[in-house]
Amino acid sequence: MKTLTPLNYALLGLLNRTPLTGYEMMQVFETTPLGGYSSSPGAIYPALKKLRQSGLVAVSGDGTSGRGDALAITPDGKAALKAWLLAPLLVKAGGIDLSGQMLKFTFTGDLLTRRQQMAFLNRLEKAITRAIDALAASRERMRDTLTSHDLLAVEAGLLQYRAAADWCALARQTLSKGK
Amino acid sequence: MKTLTPLNYALLGLLNRTPLTGYEMMQVFETTPLGGYSSSPGAIYPALKKLRQSGLVAVSGDGTSGRGDALAITPDGKAALKAWLLAPLLVKAGGIDLSGQMLKFTFTGDLLTRRQQMAFLNRLEKAITRAIDALAASRERMRDTLTSHDLLAVEAGLLQYRAAADWCALARQTLSKGK
DNA sequence: CCCCCCATGTAACATGTTACATGATTGA
DNA sequence: TCAATCATGTAACATGTTACATGGGGGG
DSSP: OOOOOHHHHHHHHHHTTSOBOHHHHHHHHHHSOSTTOOOOHHHHHHHHHHHHHTTSEEEOSOSSOOSSOOEEEOHHHHHHHHHHHHSOOOOBTTBOOHHHHHHHHHHHHHHSOHHHHHHHHHHHHHHHHHHHHHHHHHHHHTGGGSOHHHHHHHHHHHHHHHHHHHHHHHHHHHHHHTO | OOOOOHHHHHHHHHHTTSOBOHHHHHHHHHHSOSTTOOOOHHHHHHHHHHHHHTTSEEEOSOSSOOSSOOEEEOHHHHHHHHHHHHSOOOOBTTBOOHHHHHHHHHHHHHHSOHHHHHHHHHHHHHHHHHHHHHHHHHHHHTGGGSOHHHHHHHHHHHHHHHHHHHHHHHHHHHHHHTO
């Protein structure tokens, strides 16, 4: 079982809610703001094939048809999805992939305990705080080599991160209220 | 001359400030938050080769060495960069690429008039406002099919956009003051 | 002299996009 | 029956990543 791509996990997360055909998943990507994944069949069908071959997903019907038949997540698939959700947040150069983290958060609601969801938010908020500090520090370090436009762009990054940090607090509050 | 990738434009934008060697550009991508582009030589050197062949970039020295020699943008390169900056903002499914727009904005400071920079910000802010409306509308349309986690993720998107819209106002203000 | 950094490049691989092909089903 | 939509897939292409190869030059 090779490493899965973000698209693979997005598909797994969808199937973890309810069985769907490949076509229906394409529709979801087309008509909802989900993650920002594309609806190209050239990406989705090969990905589904790989997931089937890895045993993370299986035809949900009696298997006689195979066409027009919805796919369902398997226990292995659920385990893989869960492992992904619990994996440590990796921050690459260029900052945190916020929309990717939002996609992950969406799926935590279906698979993790409330406590684990809270932990996810806490980890995310800490990472964001660190990113803010790093960005502000690098701004000060290079202040004299940066143009005013550069500084504004950095400011935009800071505002994005701060909005994300605020959201973390909001999400935590919403979760604890809805308990 | 084929269509240029975002990385190509990022390189052009850097060279529009000052001549640099490929290696130095790699360093910039490694050590600054610029755009979030990678520093892989396997991406940068082929891209520079293409830019050289298209005549958008040229060796800045006397041309005898070729190695360790900085590259400089040509008039054609400047024109291509300017055209890119002035091109209408295209919004694909999945929303606006905010960090891409920030990269663009950075380069407008070196190449466009103050009036054009303001127009850029205005267009961006309008696009963001439209994106906010679309996202809020889609949230209402699908409210009953969405989980509470889905709703929170949408909320995160809205907060991101609102932060970006705020930034547009801030940037406009900063530009007009620094006039 | 040897190692590390400068500087450029290439090869293999992964991933996704566009565009097309195929056939079944459904409604006018 | 004809068109549209459902449903799946493939082929060609673009793009970028990882990892490696190459060679010059400076400092210990």
